Amino acid sequence: EDQVTQSPEALRLQEGESSSLNCSYTVSGLRGLFWYRQDPGKGPEFLFTLYSAGEEKEKERLKATLTKKESFLHITAPKPEDSATYLCAVQPQGGSEKLVFGKGTKLTVNP
């Protein structure tokens, strides 16, 4: 069964304190791994897609990396506006395009 586990469940950082969020996954085959940001009361906002081990993508203070078993979302010098829940999802190989999501990591950045 395809499964995604995110850790930690919640993370509190001081402004400027860099850290990483983890996404571990088990799939029979990986078509793609996705990171989304979700603010309270809003829908998930797309951040990155990663397709193969070794791939990295960056956007402002965020950098996503991928291995064969997990993905990391690195946050460098975070600001309070980076506070949100970060969701990881995998799209398994095969006919369906469905995404399998983890429960998310709730990030709080204090000023």
Next chain:
Amino acid sequence: GAGVSQTPSNKVTEKGKYVELRCDPISGHTALYWYRQSLGQGPEFLIYFQGTGAADDSGLPNDRFFAVRPEGSVSTLKIQRTERGDSAVYLCASSLYGDTQYFGPGTRLTVL
């Protein structure tokens, strides 16, 4: 460039009633997806359409749930005989090439 829109944003209903939730995808996107998100959980897949046909409905929890996309654009998720356990945020997403899915703001359904 409008994103995915969903109506209503909030729906309160009584147990046993019928509800319809609407999704307008990004213009030109051929694939449309429905997910359900409970508090503190990640979105859970329900069904997706490629054009007018349901390509995968394996996530629908039971036969009270049904979705249509008659003209390959707007989709409606229909829930019969609602139960309190159906309370959740229902999310819709669309995609152009079947990879990156762009989500709408969701409809919060509360069943009293």
